[in-house]
Amino acid sequence: MKRRVAVIGLDGMAWHILDKLFEWNIMPNLKNITRKSLKGVLPSTIPPESGPAWTSIATGVNPGKHGIFGFTKPTEDYSGTHIVNSQDVKYLRVHEMVAVQNLKSVCVNQLLTYPIKRIHGAYVITDWLSPEIKYSPEIAQYAKNYQGPTLGKASPLLEKNWDAHYTEVSSRVDTVNALLEKTDWNLFWVVYSEPDHLFHRYYDSVMRKDRRLMRIFAKIDETFKIVSNTADLIIVISDHGFRKFSYGVYVNTYLEKLGLVNSMRHQAMKTIVCHRQVDKPKIQFRIPESLYRYLSRLPSSIELIMLRVYKHLLKANIRAQLTNHIDPKFSKAFAHGFGIYVKEKELIDHVVMYLKKAPFIGGAWKKEELYTGKQLKAMPDIVVIPNYEKGFAFRSDIIAPKTTVRRDFSNHHPNGIVILYSEDVKPSWVKGISVYDITPTILNFLGLNIPGDTDGKVIDLKNAK
Template sequence: MARRIAVIGLDGATFDLLDQLMEQGIMPNLQHLCREGTRACLRSTIPPYTAPAWTTFATGVNPGKHGCYDFLLPTNDLERFDLCNSTHIQVPTLYELLHQAGKRSILVNLPNSYPPKLESPTITDMLTVGDNCVFPESLKQRYPSLQHYRLAPNEELQVKGKLSEYVDDIVAVEQGHMVGVKDLWRQEPWDLFYYLFSSTDWISHAMFDKLMDGSFPKAYDLFRYIDEQLGWFMNHLPTDTHLYVLSDHGFKVYHHTFYFNKWLEQQGYLTTKSAPAQRFHQNISKQDDQKSQLQNKKRFSVSISGRMMQLLSAVKPIERLARWFYHTIAKPFLPIKFNLDVTIDFEKTTVCFPKGRTMTAIYINDGRKYKQGKPMTDAQYLQLRTEVKTKLENLCGPDGQRVTPRVYTKEEIYGTVIPERCPDLFYEFGEYWFVGQFHSSELFIDEVSSKHGPVGMLAIWGNNVKAQQLSEQQIASIMPTILHDFDQSLPADLDGVVLPIFKTARPVRHTDLLDSIRL
């Protein structure tokens, strides 16, 4: 039994990279932690995204039960989505259960913690609405280190290709965070302390390919800094405290892009129309807001219609040249904003990615749920879903590889608790990255991109933790393991299990007292 527990998140971290860094001596503290404690690969949610994955960490159940299955949650109109937040969580969280047991949690940068559910110190994450992320706000007076807390780095540096400066700014953000984190750690009472290094996700999106092949060693400055901070946490753990280090998902280098909505259009499931581009895209984070502001600052705006795209795509070399010009010169350097005024005509669409780049789960536009769709019978719905699933599972790219190893139904992912308006189909990540935009006439493009992968990492360290390597575990198992580590009873309907990490084992206790509570 631990007296206290500290959880350190490394967003998007994977042992594919971390093992290399430990072998090179860049992360000796993490190596020490992994050698003396329990380590395992950690399977994320489907899809492996921050909002559903960290909420599964906090609740011990799959996204169908907790209700936060993507950054954006549908309304009764597939053209309009709500940004996910803590009010959408349908089951008790780890920190709420600990609060009921008389234990105090400090949460710093936990995704989907806005608005805060408790009065204990909480610094919310990139999904925060508004300018204040420190709760209660009086903490800013008590700790001046929190007065200028930054939720995100300067994205203009990345957009303009200033990668060295971008790395320095990411490190500066974390340095600012850690001053406040250490103040809270040392001066506030706590039983559970959570802090997330979002920077591992930021830098991986920008250059995971370079991190893996070592072609940009400057990027390792961030990981050296994070490892130094892990060492600080390890050296300042109170007696009988266990340290959990984990990620919500992994990362992967993709060499192929698949334009999924274009494929649906070719197959007759989706129809487009001319409309302002903003209707098809929706920002989900502070980084997205920054990038939008950068584009909106540009003095000139050029709208590209669907007809113009057809003309460009008629000659493939010209289309490729236009794409190169946009990404290499126009977007980072020219004072011109390009808008592709093409969006989905939902009244004529049956299957789609509704929000292009910000959603990658498949929705069937059933009029019984969505007002712009055509009502379907159960038989029609199942026939359409099976048809799309079969076609997609059998689809191969130009290299002969299947675009996805497997397509799942919502029942296969969520079991018996299925939200009314959740995605209808999910695909497993393979060698192709799926996108929903319409700025390519080709279904497949060979390009390198650094995106999420399905397998993250876990390392647990403390005086009652075994030194061992476990087989792959599920992110849903962290919450019940922490509850058991605190000698608390577990709600009976969790999807996760208590991990076999303890030198001295005790029977796991369950209770059905909270099963029906919705906080």
């Protein structure tokens, strides 16, 4: 009988948060697995974003081979952005590799699985970045009750509707648990996005043990009880970590000061407040630049009070944001997420040099220094990350009044988690595991062929150090 591998993804989970959940006994089943496992820090991809990270974990190759750098990318003429989907993933993922080698896989909420690629033996429920939830007909009797946010459906989390959110999460966990117990699989792959979504908005509440949030983690923990009895190898991973930061960085503001970015202004605009979980756009009113500059110098508590006053005076549901945006068509270079697109290629070395000099930048590389592969052309010219260790994190692509703003907020950190359990492992803390190692380790455990161009290695479960 073929062995079984279960991969449980906890999007955004970090060790300092998971240790608290263990201390509070919120996730006793995962705690029990962790106690007898190999475990360590899993450094994310560069950049530490869910799109490239989960795709690298699921393929075993770098973004230059699989083609995913972020959730969106500029169009070829720089006139807009394109939301990526499964058709942008140019490399087989492990649930597909298993199926084409005549075993069976179940894959739930892996990013960029919409539209579903039909492969015999690979059964899929699509992810939150889909316009709607879709699933393979072979698992319809279980998947039909699966509820979740999508690009076209807002999450109750946004409105702090805790009971409705818990109902949705329960539907997802119950579906996963039924699939684990009642379907035939050799690889079971599920990503729970809830940690990341909670940490982005309610990090402090999580760290204060808010009972409304603790029951979400307790519900997810039910999966670990079931997987302990159904899998021969259990892998628990996160795509990146999370932590609090003290300074927000606006890279395009810095590039504007270097004379590389042109801007365009709007008196008012329609905006999607959260690009992944909103069904009704809201009107965003322009706050005068002079007022915004003044507010940005105030302590955050005073700033919030003044913004509430401004909101009351306008009698409108506003979000304060300087409406000064980049004009990609008429810029020499511009930042989009963690990537910088340089239209005049002779400027690339010049831009890298100035980025490396900036104290708020933790690293800047030409794409050829990080990635290899046929999809290298799809990557931005320069990859940049903030200086995480000094408390900096990127905010958005707008041009703000200042390059850096003093403000406490939570965001991604490169250090995720990895936990591996099978009967062969000796419990220990291990170093040196890469995001690229997960897929070859799964394939090796199942006795399947590993692609020759993989960027990872097989983890030695018996002798890992």
